[in-house]
Amino acid sequence: MKKNAIIGQSGGPTAAINATLSGVVRELKKSDKIDTVYGMHNGIEGFMKEEFCNLSKLLFTENDFVRLEKTPAAALGSCRLKLPSETSEKAEDIEMYNKIFEILDRNNIGYFFYIGGNDSMDTIRKLSVYAKKLNSDIRFVGVPKTIDNDLACTDHTPGYGSAAKYVATSLAEILRDTSVYKLKAVTIVEIMGRDAGWLTASAALARPDLVYLPEVDFSIDEFLEDIKAEFEKKPNVVVAVSEGIRDKDGRYISEDGSKTDAFGHKQLSGTGRVLESILKEKLGCKARTVELSILQRCAAHIGSGTDIEESVKIGSFGARLALEGETGCMATFVRTSTKPYSCNCQKADLENVANVVRKVPREFINERGNHVTTECIEWIRPLVLGESIPEFENGLPVQFII
Amino acid sequence: MKKNAIIGQSGGPTAAINATLSGVVRELKKSDKIDTVYGMHNGIEGFMKEEFCNLSKLLFTENDFVRLEKTPAAALGSCRLKLPSETSEKAEDIEMYNKIFEILDRNNIGYFFYIGGNDSMDTIRKLSVYAKKLNSDIRFVGVPKTIDNDLACTDHTPGYGSAAKYVATSLAEILRDTSVYKLKAVTIVEIMGRDAGWLTASAALARPDLVYLPEVDFSIDEFLEDIKAEFEKKPNVVVAVSEGIRDKDGRYISEDGSKTDAFGHKQLSGTGRVLESILKEKLGCKARTVELSILQRCAAHIGSGTDIEESVKIGSFGARLALEGETGCMATFVRTSTKPYSCNCQKADLENVANVVRKVPREFINERGNHVTTECIEWIRPLVLGESIPEFENGLPVQFII
Numbered sequence: 001m002k003k004n005a006i007i008g009q010s011g012g013p014t015a016a017i018n019a020t021l022s023g024v025v026r027e028l029k030k031s032d033k034i035d036t037v038y039g040m041h042n043g044i045e046g047f048m049k050e051e052f053c054n055l056s057k058l059l060f061t062e063n064d065f066v067r068l069e070k071t072p073a074a075a076l077g078s079c080r081l082k083l084p085s086e087t088s089e090k091a092e093d094i095e096m097y098n099k100i101f102e103i104l105d106r107n108n109i110g111y112f113f114y115i116g117g118n119d120s121m122d123t124i125r126k127l128s129v130y131a132k133k134l135n136s137d138i139r140f141v142g143v144p145k146t147i148d149n150d151l152a153c154t155d156h157t158p159g160y161g162s163a164a165k166y167v168a169t170s171l172a173e174i175l176r177d178t179s180v181y182k183l184k185a186v187t188i189v190e191i192m193g194r195d196a197g198w199l200t201a202s203a204a205l206a207r208p209d210l211v212y213l214p215e216v217d218f219s220i221d222e223f224l225e226d227i228k229a230e231f232e233k234k235p236n237v238v239v240a241v242s243e244g245i246r247d248k249d250g251r252y253i254s255e256d257g258s259k260t261d262a263f264g265h266k267q268l269s270g271t272g273r274v275l276e277s278i279l280k281e282k283l284g285c286k287a288r289t290v291e292l293s294i295l296q297r298c299a300a301h302i303g304s305g306t307d308i309e310e311s312v313k314i315g316s317f318g319a320r321l322a323l324e325g326e327t328g329c330m331a332t333f334v335r336t337s338t339k340p341y342s343c344n345c346q347k348a349d350l351e352n353v354a355n356v357v358r359k360v361p362r363e364f365i366n367e368r369g370n371h372v373t374t375e376c377i378e379w380i381r382p383l384v385l386g387e388s389i390p391e392f393e394n395g396l397p398v399q400f401i402i
Numbered sequence: 403m404k405k406n407a408i409i410g411q412s413g414g415p416t417a418a419i420n421a422t423l424s425g426v427v428r429e430l431k432k433s434d435k436i437d438t439v440y441g442m443h444n445g446i447e448g449f450m451k452e453e454f455c456n457l458s459k460l461l462f463t464e465n466d467f468v469r470l471e472k473t474p475a476a477a478l479g480s481c482r483l484k485l486p487s488e489t490s491e492k493a494e495d496i497e498m499y500n501k502i503f504e505i506l507d508r509n510n511i512g513y514f515f516y517i518g519g520n521d522s523m524d525t526i527r528k529l530s531v532y533a534k535k536l537n538s539d540i541r542f543v544g545v546p547k548t549i550d551n552d553l554a555c556t557d558h559t560p561g562y563g564s565a566a567k568y569v570a571t572s573l574a575e576i577l578r579d580t581s582v583y584k585l586k587a588v589t590i591v592e593i594m595g596r597d598a599g600w601l602t603a604s605a606a607l608a609r610p611d612l613v614y615l616p617e618v619d620f621s622i623d624e625f626l627e628d629i630k631a632e633f634e635k636k637p638n639v640v641v642a643v644s645e646g647i648r649d650k651d652g653r654y655i656s657e658d659g660s661k662t663d664a665f666g667h668k669q670l671s672g673t674g675r676v677l678e679s680i681l682k683e684k685l686g687c688k689a690r691t692v693e694l695s696i697l698q699r700c701a702a703h704i705g706s707g708t709d710i711e712e713s714v715k716i717g718s719f720g721a722r723l724a725l726e727g728e729t730g731c732m733a734t735f736v737r738t739s740t741k742p743y744s745c746n747c748q749k750a751d752l753e754n755v756a757n758v759v760r761k762v763p764r765e766f767i768n769e770r771g772n773h774v775t776t777e778c779i780e781w782i783r784p785l786v787l788g789e790s791i792p793e794f795e796n797g798l799p800v801q802f803i804i
Contacts, residue, residue: 013579042584073578080583165797169703172798176475177415177700181482182444187696205798290695294589298579301571302703304797384797395567395706395786396574396607 002035003110005322007055009145010043010116010123011080013073014159015166015300016311017145018400020115021076022069023315024143025055031323034111039402043114044123045079048096050103058402067400069308070390072300075402082119086126086133097130104138111139111322115315117146117157118355121330125350128328139322142330142350143315147297149198152356153348154332158314159297161307161383164202166299167191167292168384171206171240174290178236185286186227186237186279190272192296194244197360199296202380203240204372210237214244215360216369218253223275224282226370231285243271301397305386310343317345341382404437405512407724409457411547412445412518412525413482415475416561417568417702418713419547420802422517423478424471425717426545427461433725436513441804445516446525447481450498452505460804469802471710472792474702477804484521488528488535499532506540513541513724517717519548519559520757523732527752530730541724544732544752545717549699551600554758555750556734560716561699563709563785566604568701569593569694570786573608573642576692580638587688588629588639588681592674594698596646599762601698604782605642606774612639616646617762618771620655625677626684628772633687645673703799707788712745719747743784 005028009017021039028034039058041051053076059065068075084093104112114124121142128140144151147163171189178187189208191200197213204211209230212218230237245253254271272289279287310333318331329347336342364376390397407430411419423441430436441460443453455478461467470477486495506514516526523544530542546553549565573591580589591610593602599615606613611632614620632639647655656673674691681689712735720733731749738744766778792799 009582013582042582045584071578072575074582077584078582168798170697170701172801173474173700173702174696176473176801176803177696180411180415180444180476180480182447182479205796288696290697291693292697293692294576294579294690295572295692295694295697298575299572300575381797386797387791387794389789389791392789394607395783395788396570399574399578401578 002033004036004038004108005034005111005113006038006040006047006052006109007076007113007115008040008043008047009074009076010078010114010120011146012117012297013078014145014147014297015072015162015303016159016307017073017115018071018075019069019308019311020143020145020158020315022059022065023312024113024115024319025059026065026312027316027319028111029056033323035108038107038109039076042077043079043081044083045081046077047103048099053402064400067391067398069312070300070303070388070397071399071401072298075400080119083123083126086129100127101130101134101136109138113141113143113318113322115143115145117144117148118151118357121151121350122354125328125354128350131327139325139327141318141322141326143318144330144332147199148193148196150196150357150359151353152358153330153353155335155343156333156383158307158311160198161304161310162300162388163199163296164380165304165307165384166296166302167199167202168205169302170292171203171208171238175206175208175238178238182235183286184231184235185288186239188239188241188272188275188287188289190241190243190270190289190291192292193242195357195359197242200240200242201360201364201372201376202384204377205380205384208238208240210239211371212239212241212245212369213360213365213372214242214246215362216365217248218245219247220278227279227283241271241275245271300388301390303388304384305388306383308388314345321347338379338382404435406438406440406510407436407513407515408440408442408454408511409478409515409517410442410445410449411476411478412480412516412522413548414519414699415480416547416549416699417474417564417705418561418709419475419517420473420477421471421710421713422545422547422560422717424461424467425714426515426517426721427457428467428714429718429721430513431458435725437510440509440511441478444479445481445483446485447483448479449505450501455804466802469793469800471714472702472705472790472799473801473803474700477802485525485528488531502529503532503536503538511540515543515545515720515724517545517547519546519550520553520759523553523752524756527730527756530752533729541727541729543720543724543728545720546732546734549601550595550598552598552759552761553755554760555732555755557737557745558735558785560709560713562600563706563712564702564790565601565698566782567706567709567786568698568704569601569604570607571704572694573605573610573640577608577610577640580640584637585688586633586637587690588641590641590643590674590677590689590691592643592645592672592691592693594694595644597759597761599644602642602644603762603766603774603778604786606779607782607786610640610642612641613773614641614643614647614771615762615767615774616644616648617764618767619650620647621649622680629681629685643673643677647673702790703792705790706786707790708785710790716747723749740781740784
């Protein structure tokens, strides 16, 4: 008997999460085991309210799929809802799980896919464990996404390559922009990644002068020395810095700049702004901050061709895993070679994935801790190759909106 | 007798100023009146030190020109140096002008081009006036550039279309990004343009919820009302705001948020951050700011095809003006039709250009002052049509560096 499938997206937006959604749907539509492919709006939160859409109908032509693949952010919407522990004995928690499985059964759903980061992989892990408890044969498969590239058990994550390409391209442009004047000035580019420095490391492809990742303790004194050393070489210094850098006591540098706002409230300032203040104070030089902000995760207009292609591929692979009977697993990338680049899809047990943060290895960072190594750059490079550029209409990118 | 020509770039970087440089050189190299085409490094500042490069040699193959056209920021470098008044009777000022003309004569320069904004057009005006005083037959021609689109006597300025395309594309992506959660939240996108709102107006192409330009007095009370009205319709509100909005007394809104930094210094905060604080305080909603910062002026990876093409064209036109004997003028655009779009090059007397700011006309802004009109959007639209995308190598845009 044919079963229905359902797909959700969760966590922060990326430029590639819709490519993965497309990949899952492409594969499911080919299978004779599947009746209808549903999407859940706003992840598990919308699922609880049975806010479904019919992806089998919405994604119909090849053009639909291609447009979806080049549209940023989660087309199905997202949520931050965490499921309670699957071993909880609280009545309300048990009721929640029972409700989920009641909805699944009533809608004849045999396959459940969740595309997301760490928390989302934990959600799918919990559901698959609960399914075993209930002797349910519903298949639960996770497909990763995160610009942070910090998930365990996979070489890299879908979405990272596109964010990295945007970051490196923007850095290349900022390096041109900052070079036009001869005045001594520091431009600090603040990049996302609170715990892992992968995205900040990608800035190194454009060769900024200094790169600081959260994997190494940050010293303000050494930072000032680094800037002074750069000023010996040239007037315009460009620094890429992770929002998550911390001092040797583990205190975020962004906590240093406790400002009061217009209403006298203490505000956490951005890391870049704090460093900017320190430079102005200690070196008396011009300094400014560029925060790449949410642009770095949603700039699908210059996606990585490799990333978008791989994101579709891993989605399809995840669908095949479930169709072949697998559950409680996540689709992964296994890199077999960097030069020439070669990468396959595999699976990992979700028990090994959830709640682990994969950081940039120390050997990818130079000894001083103010740049990454050539090996690191060459590791990242294949992930940003190729340009994924959407169709433009009337001057703007065409988006597929569900 | 053949003469040499020299070209300088000045003012803030744009994605199209090198396209104009290319256009000037392309035309000059075709002329039998020209011997060598020089570039001055860092505008008039480098000129005074005779820091020249040989553009005739540097720009040799068609590929050189095309790469230059797609490289952002001023390839020759820029400066902010203003010349003294041409009527000044101070000895040092007279000496400065005499030195300029001595350098020009000694280098057999017959044609002087300056690509820039308002201040740069004033520089070229002063030089042309001084030339008359000295009975010099050196030709001085200005070619405009500015992302602000605020120069008088021209329909629009080279560089505006590319910045506008980047702003509108980023807004379209931010609108996708912000739509994924159901939580009430305001995203404020702060856009450059201290006195004229043209660039902020371009955000309207992507249909954000609210758009505030500096041309209309900004009222915080009305802003809060506008946000509340949007919240009645949807949870995620996206606001495009010019950095230069002012209250009815002409006070910059950014002055409201006088913060103290880590060292107790008063800091001028950005307009977006001030509005963000106000929203959190008064409405208790989530709010965040995206500053498009220098990215909006240097993002050549998604230039406007129309802008880059026109920027080359107006550069060539400026060169022809000088070769035909014109001086003291600026090359301009005259739009003959919006639908279908049609635009020619003309010239304007620099006396009418310098030190005038061309603002967005009131009739391009809605009555409430919180959005632009359809007419405004349709006026901007042709300027962002077509995509100018550079060649990529190893995942990054190829840049032409002088």
